[in-house]
Amino acid sequence: xxxxxxxxxxxxxxxxxxxxxxxxxxxxxxxxxxxxxxxxxxxxxxxxxxxxxxxxxxxxxxxxxxxxxxxxxxxxxxxxxxxxxxxxxxxxxxxxxxxxxxxxxxxxxxxxxxxxxxxxxxxxxxxxxxxxxxxxxxxxxxxxxxx
Numbered sequence: 001x002x003x004x005x006x007x008x009x010x011x012x013x014x015x016x017x018x019x020x021x022x023x024x025x026x027x028x029x030x031x032x033x034x035x036x037x038x039x040x041x042x043x044x045x046x047x048x049x050x051x052x053x054x055x056x057x058x059x060x061x062x063x064x065x066x067x068x069x070x071x072x073x074x075x076x077x078x079x080x081x082x083x084x085x086x087x088x089x090x091x092x093x094x095x096x097x098x099x100x101x102x103x104x105x106x107x108x109x110x111x112x113x114x115x116x117x118x119x120x121x122x123x124x125x126x127x128x129x130x131x132x133x134x135x136x137x138x139x140x141x142x143x144x145x146x147x
């Protein structure tokens with residue numbers, strides 16, 4: 001197992017959701033046609049994520065912020081021992097569609113029903129700004145007297 005998802009779970013998720021195209025960071029032997037492996041020298045993860053409707057991943061600051069910035073839903077299994085989870089789970093739904101999936105269903109690859117429910121959720125009411133680079137550049141130019 002690499003990347004936190006068992007190969008059998010990935011295979012089962014794809015097999016039971018034939019209308020969904022899955023991308024994985026690991027090769028899955030005998031994968032169905034709707035399960036594609038991302039090559040190490042291929043497109044950047046964030047570029048692939050931007051083209052997706054949903055991600056299946058643990059709740060962490062990186063994936064939460066990437067999903068918010070790209071308008072991608074997040075289906076997440078439970079985890080313990082991470083201090084940021086309480087904040088992400090409390091504040092995340094303000095800015096992105098989020099749905100938990102039970103550990104047993106996650107590990108078994110029974111994702112279809114939860115993915116469908118996630119994608120059926122209405123868009124979040126709030127939108128977080130994602131132009132921080134422009135804001136900082138503007139402030140730097142102001143300080144330099146060039147704005």
